[in-house]
Amino acid sequence: MSTIARSGVALLVGAGDAIGAAVARRFATGGYSVCIARRDPEKSRSVVQEIVASGGLARAVGTDVRNEEAVQALFAQAEAELGPVEVCLFNAGANVKTPLIETSAGCSLRLGSSPAMAVS
Numbered sequence: 001m002s003t004i005a006r007s008g009v010a011l012l013v014g015a016g017d018a019i020g021a022a023v024a025r026r027f028a029t030g031g032y033s034v035c036i037a038r039r040d041p042e043k044s045r046s047v048v049q050e051i052v053a054s055g056g057l058a059r060a061v062g063t064d065v066r067n068e069e070a071v072q073a074l075f076a077q078a079e080a081e082l083g084p085v086e087v088c089l090f091n092a093g094a095n096v097k098t099p100l101i102e103t104s105a106g107c108s109l110r111l112g113s114s115p116a117m118a119v120s
Helices: 018-029 041-053 068-082 105-112
Strands: 008-013 032-038 058-062 085-090
Touching: 008 018, 008 068, 018 032, 018 041, 032 041, 032 068, 032 085, 041 058, 058 068, 068 085
Parallel strands: 008 032, 008 085, 032 058
Antiparallel strands: none
16 A cells, blocks of 8 residues: 655545545645545544644535535635645535536536545
8 A cells, every 4th residue: 555645735525534534534644734624514523633633734624515616715724724735635426417518617516526536
């Protein structure tokens, strides 16, 4: 297994429990500051507290990735509090029944919000 050994900011959408929480812990162990975003940030508090207790830097942020302005605000907040975002991983999903050509940026973010999508 390769290791994550770097410093920077990892912005993780939907990473407050299960696989997402494990991913958040792994990035933190590798030296990343972690911003966990989800609609209900309270669901991410325990993971954030665990990362901080282990000496890492983490934040839980409430956002709705279906809203383009909210996503822009999310990145601005993450960068203001933690630094430039180097990794963005969407660990959330949605089912949208709209032809792709008719989707907005916010809807496209929703469609792309799957465990298989990661941008680094």
